[in-house]
Amino acid sequence: MESKKLEALLMAVDLGSFTKAAEVMGYTQSGLTHMMNSLEREVGFTLLERGRGGVRLTKDGERVAPAIREFLQANARLDSTIAQVASSRSEVIRVSAFASMAMHWLPSIIRRFREERPDVDVDIRMADHIRSPYELLAQGKMDVIFVSHQEEESGYEWIHLRDDTMYAVLPKDYPIDGRTGYPLSEFDGRDFIMPAQGFDKDIMRIFNRVGVKPHILPTAVDDPTVISMVEHGLGVSMMTELTLRGRGDGVLLVPVEPKSARELGMAVRAGEGRQASLQQFLECAQTVLAELEPK
Template sequence: MNRFLILQKIIELGSFTKAAEVLGYTQSSISQMLASLEDELSIKLLNRSRSGVSLTLEGQELYPLIQQAIRQYQAVQERATEIKGLKTGVIRIGTISSITVHWLPKLIKQFKIKYPNVEFVLYQGDYNSIAEWIRTNTVDFGFTTPPMATEFKTIPIKQGEMLAVLPKNYPLARKPGVPLKLEELKNDPLILLEEGNYSEPLNAFSTAGVKPNIKYRIHDDYAIMTMVEAGLGVSILAKLVLQRMPFNIVTRPLVPAIQREIAVAYQDRQRLPIASQYFIQELLTNKGQLR
C-alpha cells in the first residue's frame, strides 16, 4: 500500500522531490519503490520530463483502481481506530513552565472530555533537559524551540513576544518601550531565565552588540518575578508567562522586539503512542486559540 500512496503523492505534487519531502523519504527511495511497483505490474506508470511528471497511457487506466484501493485501505484504518478506540493510554510530555501553566490545562481538559481514561505525565524543564528526555524516550514529545531540536522532527506551534520585566518604581518603567542598547539596561543586574544552551534574550543582546550584566541565572520564571519585585534586578521573560501574574512588577516591550518560537518535537510520529498522536492532533486543531 505504501507504493500506491507514494504514487498518489507524486501525481498530486507533480514531483518526486516534493513527494519525498512531504512523505519523509529520500528521493532515491521514492524512485526505487515506484520502480518496484512498475516491475511488479510489468507496466511503466509515469513519464518524467523537464516540465514534471505525468501518467503514461497505461498508468491512466490503472490509476483510478489504485485510488479506489487507497480509499478502501483508509476506510479500514479508520474503522480499526473506531473499534480499538482510545480507552486508555499515557501521554508523557516535556514542557516549560509557561506552557504548563497557560496552555496545557485547557488542552488536557478538552482532551479528557473525549478520552477520560487517558493519563498525563508532565516533565517540566528547560530546552536542554527536554531534548534529552525526547532522545532517551522519557517523554513522547516535548515543547521546545526549533534551534534546540534540530535532531528531531518538529511542528511549529506559535511565536510569542518576550518583554522586559522591571521593578515598579524603576525609571525605565515609565517608558513605552525598552531599547536593548540602552545604557541603563546594560548596566543593571540582569536576572536570566536559565534555559540550557539556547537563550533568546542572550541571542538578542549579542545581535545588538551588548554584553548584559548577568547577576543571577534561575530556572523558574516565577522566582525571577519575585526577585524583580524585590528590586534585585531586571529580566526578560515570555509574554505568555506574564499573563495573570500576581506580582507588583511592570512589563514593557523591547526594542527591537524579541520573539520566541515554540514547536512540538519528537523522534518519529509513527512510533508515538496512539494517545500522544491524538493529543498532538488536538493541539494542532486548537493552536489558533492558544494565547
C-alpha cells in the first residue's frame, strides 16, 4: 500500500475537500479522486463519505485513521533516520601513501578503523612520486599521508612510525663471500638500476652522505621490473625491506653497511584543528602497526 495514498486520504479529511487536498499536494482533483478509489479497492471497504459538504471519514475509516497516522509518522521517522545516517557517512578521511605502505600496512589499519568508526569512509590514493603526497597535503586535498620523511618539505606535523632498512639487491651469483652486509662503497661505479622514478631521493641521500657515485642506468621502471633486471644480471640496486617484502625470491638481498634506512611515518597539516575522526585514525594506525611490526 503506497504511503502517498494514505497521506492524500488524511489530507482530504483534514481539509474536508478533494479540491483543497489536490491543490496542496500538487494533484488534479480527478487524479486524487482516482487515488482514493484505488485505496478503497485495496482495503476492501469505503473510507470516505463524499457529499456537497465535502468529504469525511466513514465509521470504518474512523477506525483505521489513527493507525494510518501512526504508520505515516513512523514512516517519516524512518526517512529522517535514514537521511541522518546517510549524511553522517559523508565524512571521509583522505589518505595518500607510498605503494609499499599501502600494500603492507593500510589494509589492516583500515579494517580496524572501520570496526571503530563504521560511519567514516577512507579514500586512498597511491603516490606516484615521492613529492606528490606532500603537495596534495599542502593543497588541502589529503588529510594524512604515509610517506618517508623529507626534511626539505614544510608545513606539516610528522608522526614517526618505523625505520625501513635498506638492502642491496644483487644477482643470485653475486660473490658475496659469506658477508652479512654489503658496503655502500661497493656500489661506487657499478651499474645501478634505480627504483621507481621519483622515489630516488631517499637512496641518493644515502649515497651522497658517504660520497658514493654508482653508474645509474637510464631506466624508468617499477619495482618488480627493477628486481627482474637485477635477477637477469643487468645491474644491482638498493631497496627497502618493506618494498622488497615478498618479492626477493630471484635475487640476493643483503643489508647495506653502514646500516641505512628511510624514516617512514605519517604527515598531517600543521597548525590546524584536527577533526576527531582523523585523530582516531592516526591513533588506530599507530596501534595496528605496533601489533604488525613491533619495534
